[in-house]
Amino acid sequence: MNRYDVLVLGGGLAGAMAARAAAAAGADVAVVSKLHPLRSHTVAAAGGINAALAEGDSWEGHAFDTIKGSDYLADQDSVEIVCREAAAAVVEMDHLGTPFSRDETGKLFNRPFGGHGLPRAYFAGDRTGLSLMQTAWEQLVKKDITVYNEWAGTSIIVEEGRFAGIIAYNVADGTLDEFQAKALVICTGPGGQMYGKTTNAVTCTGDGLAMALRAGCALKDMEFVQFHPTSLHGPNILITEAARGEGGIMKNAKGERFMERYSPKMLDMAPRDIVSRAIQTEANEGRAYPEGYVDLDLTHLGAAKIKERLPEVHEFAVNFAGVDPAEKPIPIEPAQHYIMGGIATDNAGATAVPGIYAAGECACVSLHGANRLGGNALLECIVFGRLAGTAAADFAQKHAQVAGGAASLAADDRKIDGLMASEGKEGTERIRQELKKVMWEKVGIYRNEPDMALAVGAVNDLERRYANVRVGAKNKRFNYALLEALELKNLLDLAEVIAKGALIRRESRGAHARTDFPKRDDANWLTHSLAWQRGSRIEITYEPVRITNWEPKERTY
Numbered sequence: 001m002n003r004y005d006v007l008v009l010g011g012g013l014a015g016a017m018a019a020r021a022a023a024a025a026g027a028d029v030a031v032v033s034k035l036h037p038l039r040s041h042t043v044a045a046a047g048g049i050n051a052a053l054a055e056g057d058s059w060e061g062h063a064f065d066t067i068k069g070s071d072y073l074a075d076q077d078s079v080e081i082v083c084r085e086a087a088a089a090v091v092e093m094d095h096l097g098t099p100f101s102r103d104e105t106g107k108l109f110n111r112p113f114g115g116h117g118l119p120r121a122y123f124a125g126d127r128t129g130l131s132l133m134q135t136a137w138e139q140l141v142k143k144d145i146t147v148y149n150e151w152a153g154t155s156i157i158v159e160e161g162r163f164a165g166i167i168a169y170n171v172a173d174g175t176l177d178e179f180q181a182k183a184l185v186i187c188t189g190p191g192g193q194m195y196g197k198t199t200n201a202v203t204c205t206g207d208g209l210a211m212a213l214r215a216g217c218a219l220k221d222m223e224f225v226q227f228h229p230t231s232l233h234g235p236n237i238l239i240t241e242a243a244r245g246e247g248g249i250m251k252n253a254k255g256e257r258f259m260e261r262y263s264p265k266m267l268d269m270a271p272r273d274i275v276s277r278a279i280q281t282e283a284n285e286g287r288a289y290p291e292g293y294v295d296l297d298l299t300h301l302g303a304a305k306i307k308e309r310l311p312e313v314h315e316f317a318v319n320f321a322g323v324d325p326a327e328k329p330i331p332i333e334p335a336q337h338y339i340m341g342g343i344a345t346d347n348a349g350a351t352a353v354p355g356i357y358a359a360g361e362c363a364c365v366s367l368h369g370a371n372r373l374g375g376n377a378l379l380e381c382i383v384f385g386r387l388a389g390t391a392a393a394d395f396a397q398k399h400a401q402v403a404g405g406a407a408s409l410a411a412d413d414r415k416i417d418g419l420m421a422s423e424g425k426e427g428t429e430r431i432r433q434e435l436k437k438v439m440w441e442k443v444g445i446y447r448n449e450p451d452m453a454l455a456v457g458a459v460n461d462l463e464r465r466y467a468n469v470r471v472g473a474k475n476k477r478f479n480y481a482l483l484e485a486l487e488l489k490n491l492l493d494l495a496e497v498i499a500k501g502a503l504i505r506r507e508s509r510g511a512h513a514r515t516d517f518p519k520r521d522d523a524n525w526l527t528h529s530l531a532w533q534r535g536s537r538i539e540i541t542y543e544p545v546r547i548t549n550w551e552p553k554e555r556t557y
């Protein structure tokens, strides 16, 4: 057993920033991470991080664009915090060593991103996430913060209504151990692997969200799932929005610049929900290529600019589609990309369970509401990672360690023994693939009542079948088959929350687009959903959206 003041679960950008802040506040901190921090999904982030740093820009302008982009579901006080802090956050990362791209005078370059009134995405080529993550990792090393690499959290221990510790699985040797601490910051990142088409890596299985749900935290606004318009047709590798920010243009199979129909003002730079629906509509109405993709044309940018500003896009297109983007358009299609919802937190990252905090993509402080604007997620990790780490350290200073954990350790031990001993007929991969298919087809870009009701039933059915799952590999060391079985349970639990929340919300708002309720309905649905685990049931309650300065208006672009 290990004991700390503060534990950070997940070593991505949010986790590293939370750990750094907790250590700076005087806490004894450790990070427990399923992957080495430099393999966290943050390294896939490409296009940029937002801040109102340019002349003529203001944090209020950034806040307004974010709130409008969110279809007025974001909590406006949370948006204000992040937009006010953005400039300092980007400058700090620059000073810590992030190699941001600059012009010949040394000033940071910026580029336009979808839904923003002004260019305010700062970038390091199209490897912004990798560069930020390397900087954050250096800080962990510099501050001598202990990192348990390849340890996957399996349960959060709650005793007497308070956080007491976590149970984690050591992938290297197959053992389980208890970690005690006074406070926890959950920073486990995305969970998009329940969708058939996704830009998220196979490791993005929403573990922290599912663990938090089981521990008594609420999951907020989970029905709002972002579909990114431009993933590479086939492998669904992200083609960053920066490609359009640098001047790329989408065309359908007839060569029409179809965004003129859907967003006459912002065209290709409209928010992602609008652009994804536009592509899907083109496909549904027979104007995409028969395989369902449309073209992203960068040829007019020229080889030099593409290689300088978009080196990854160039590499991905050449290596995975056999297309040189300087010569031919890139075939693109929408794919799941981000979950706007997450573990419900206040503006300090605190959840419903005392001692448990969350930050980054797995959290929902409600910055993104019903639709996230590109460039705001990396910013959220830095600003709210720091705030949550500081608050967790403060909590740890004021509270004693809660005893307990042996029962949770024994329960997880039994769960793993059960999976390893199972002679059941179900394979994890088959269930995972069926889950991905049903979520993509029935709870995807366009939604309706019969489809979503079917999805809820199908997910419940898969959950029943999971009881019969068998782990093929029986080795103790590096048993990824076992890890995948544990991850699958998390995906199933979260899929149920998403499908149920989407079925109940009878309106269209941001990324939640219902063909049977096509209009936004502020009178009934200007509310956040909160999903709670009650025994084996999911209960959904609602709470009002916090509005400060920006009254909801019709959203046109």
Ligand SMILES: Cc1cc2nc3c(=O)[nH]c(=O)nc-3n(C[C@H](O)[C@H](O)[C@H](O)COP(=O)(O)OP(=O)(O)OC[C@H]3O[C@@H](n4cnc5c(N)ncnc54)[C@H](O)[C@@H]3O)c2cc1C
Pocket (backbone or CB within 6 Å): 009, 010, 011, 012, 013, 014, 015, 032, 033, 034, 035, 036, 037, 039, 040, 041, 042, 043, 044, 045, 046, 047, 048, 049, 050, 128, 129, 151, 152, 153, 154, 187, 188, 189, 190, 199, 200, 207, 208, 238, 240, 337, 338, 359, 360, 361, 362, 374, 375, 376, 377, 378, 379, 381
């Ligand atoms: C392809 C792509 C491009 C993107 N581009 C941009 C962009 O240009 N700008 C922008 O603002 N946003 C972008 N985003 C979104 C943004 O990158 C993410 O929201 C953000 O990086 C998430 O950071 P995080 O720290 O929350 O999660 P992650 O970086 O995913 O880190 C999560 C950590 O938790 C660990 N973990 C997971 N489960 C467990 C467990 N059970 N136990 C222990 N540890 C666990 C993981 O190993 C990892 O270390 C992009 C996203 C994608 C997918």
